[in-house]
Amino acid sequence: MTEIGAAELIRGVELFAERLRERKAELTDLDSKIGDADHGINMDRGFTAVAAKLPELSEADLGTIGKAVGMTLISTVGGASGPLYGTFFLRLGTALGDRRTVSGQEFGAALRAGLEGVKQRGRAEPDDKTMVDAMAPAVDAYDSRIGEADPADALRAAAAAAAEGRDRVTPLVARKGRASYLGERSAHHADPGATSTTILFESLRDAIAGA
Amino acid sequence: MTEIGAAELIRGVELFAERLRERKAELTDLDSKIGDADHGINMDRGFTAVAAKLPELSEADLGTIGKAVGMTLISTVGGASGPLYGTFFLRLGTALGDRRTVSGQEFGAALRAGLEGVKQRGRAEPDDKTMVDAMAPAVDAYDSRIGEADPADALRAAAAAAAEGRDRVTPLVARKGRASYLGERSAHHADPGATSTTILFESLRDAIAGA
């Protein structure tokens, strides 16, 4: 398939919600090493609220879905993850507009709009060891693949790049968020945000590939 | 020997102080089971203060020694042990008066005066599982022996009777002091006060027997 529709986006968000629940303890555990032990809990709370909203969005356009997911996250997650993931989905939805399906290229542009929103909101630079270090390479990989491949292939590349980005910054010292207070002690621990972002791209990949 | 002098009384108090220090943890441990975990600590604090006073009492009469020990205990121990042991030594001292030596019978009368003071101050009845349950049989045993024996023998009987009294009430339910709050749970634990009273009579025994 070459188009991405509302069903795929909803399925991707559903998969993300399921996997956040399954991996809640793991994410919280990562966060307890270099943060404040609530990333899994907060993401699960937000995506549980999102999952409850999804059924009523099945007939909606892509923009409405993205914005509803974003607003729900902003209103339920709190912490840093709420505004960041919320902004990602808000910007994604705004870019997707009132369409029910978009091309692989258009979806890529929306992912990039989401990424830019996250960077602005969080003021994070590359190598600060944040979710941006998984999200930016994922969006780059998607973009470089989408010309020659269908969205499923591009998302496979994106998910792999996210995981690679997450692992690449694991040895680094964090420079943003609560992990930054640790200084050298933050090195050699995976970043919880980069980890959940990798799960996001894996969920999108599996939703599209499985569609 | 048939007389008890100031040196013997001082030596008895010294021995008691030494043994309280050695068995501080044990007494505190007993107290943590059925009280508030401070009997050993408090007795050691008081008798450390007493021990510091003893050198200046070496030339004093028996009454002065007993009263000084009692007053020091009242002023330094606190809790229930302070007034009870303090009253014991005060009354003992008062009964011994301004003598430098007393007969075994006179010493027995002083021990009984001390016992009566403890019973009045603490309002404890036999079998309430308190220090009285060691002290009363000890004084009785001393009295019943002293007619036919010297003070060393009477104190041997007293110390044995104290230990027997302590052990006899161990299975009982406490009815006075903090142990009483435990109800049935206080049974089958040795009473810290009866235990320290046994140590007192053993110290007096060894001071007199070794003199």
Add this chain to the structure above:
Amino acid sequence: MKKLINAPDSLVDEALAGMAAAHLDLIRVIEPNVIVRADAPRKGKVGVVSGGGSGHEPMHGGFVGLGMLDAACPGAVFTSPVPDQMLAATKAVDGGAGVLHIVKNYTGDIMNFELAAELAQGEGIEVASVVIADDVAVQDSLYTAGRRGVGGTVLAEKIVGAAAEEGQDLATVKALCERVQANVRSMGMALTSCTVPAAGKPTFEIGDDELEIGIGIHGEPGRERRAMATADEVTEMLLTPILDDLPFSSGDRVLAFVNGMGGTPLIELYVVYRKVVQMCADRGVRIERNLIGSYITSLEMAGCSITLLKLDDEMTRLWDAPVHTAALRWQ
């Protein structure tokens, strides 16, 4: 043992030095370890004195000041003070109108206050004593040392202190204190033990899935060891015996006091208070005043106690009267 202390032996002295430095306007500390209201003695005013083992802070030292205690005598941790302290306190606050001793019903406190009262009376000071014994966890019978004095002590000190502040005489103040004592009931529980600094290890063992109901303020074991329960269940275990004991009946106006044992965060006390409100409403008992916080503690023990005081108009008025101490302050 992990504590912010220098040494067990110096703890009480150093804490008193800190208190004295912090509250120069309210108190002074005199030998032998007595916290005295800065402006004591006040001529013609009944002096109100309390005391007990340390480790229950802010009680009693944090309650010395205008409208509450005139002096407090802190003993060693969990050990009643010695008579020398109560005697010095009594002499320091006697303004010629006599002195009331508020004594928690613990064997040691009773005996040491008794000795001090005898000594003070020997020096010509009129002394009256009231024993607070509000802990319904303890059977009040010939077979125990009687009910322990716990949370009700805080309320008695506030109300009686206000009466003394406005010039009521010793007999009246004593009668009021007895009225508070007759109308107050408490019960406490613990999730964890505390550690007496000089002992260096926990006073009692308690499993990760257990709680102790009816605990005393020194970690004395209570009524029963139970499996871990919710805040609502714990509140029922404490409040039902309290309500049934007096008993508190429909139409009664009460002061509800939810107290932290030292290691319990305030957020949990509010969860307990919420259930107290529901249970009182169910019985028609009207909560007219409340106090929520850690006021009578057991070192770092986690747990709480609940106290209900049946109010009358005068008690309510005196509760509302101005108080200015380190730990309680209004108007």
Add this chain to the structure above:
Amino acid sequence: MKKLINAPDSLVDEALAGMAAAHLDLIRVIEPNVIVRADAPRKGKVGVVSGGGSGHEPMHGGFVGLGMLDAACPGAVFTSPVPDQMLAATKAVDGGAGVLHIVKNYTGDIMNFELAAELAQGEGIEVASVVIADDVAVQDSLYTAGRRGVGGTVLAEKIVGAAAEEGQDLATVKALCERVQANVRSMGMALTSCTVPAAGKPTFEIGDDELEIGIGIHGEPGRERRAMATADEVTEMLLTPILDDLPFSSGDRVLAFVNGMGGTPLIELYVVYRKVVQMCADRGVRIERNLIGSYITSLEMAGCSITLLKLDDEMTRLWDAPVHTAALRWQ
């Protein structure tokens, strides 16, 4: 995990219900979980709003009332509140003179307050924000999220709240808050971890012979893990970096705030305060006011923090001004 709670998910809601029932005269709780001063909005008065994760009680909800905050927004435990809360708070307290947001410097708080301020401004309410970042344990550099907002927040809320109460305008109140922020420094430490209820296990591991210096109020690991030390040594480890940072110099007048982390008994805080007094005296720094108690906590964590605020005459006057909240009350 041993806590007096019913369920992790209901903890904040139930605690708010308890607070609302306890302090009817001071506050009301509105949707979505906002604690608002009972008489808000007050016409012509600058509204002062703060908020943050729950688990730090009494901060911030215990500071809502006369002379301090107009509203507080409690998030989930250790999680910043959501913008809906700050927006609702801002609308509820706006009396036409604008609203000041006092924000602790944590990434989540910053972002959520920022979103709320944008939304409120979109609805025509003038909003100013001041970020408190007083924790000297954190290097303030490009390589961190900057200093955390900790104990200084309590002092800022009191002083700024008093200024708003007496009718100072938004620009003046904001400038005052920035002056407090510029003159306040803090550092904290922990003896034990805390347990986030939803996580169910301790946030960090710490040995029986270890302490964590420079810890944040969520159990974020601090500057260094040290061997267990005395109260005097701990006080030096915290206060020396504070004194050196501003720096505080001979002749400076300060407010010294010794804060308990939630599980530390008051008696230990006074031992720490005693050493603070000695160290300040050694440097010629004059402690003009003090605050000792558990006011900004980390659930049941054992430990303490020390905060010094360099006072000027106006700050001292505003500190002394009347305050009537659940947790701070005088005059």
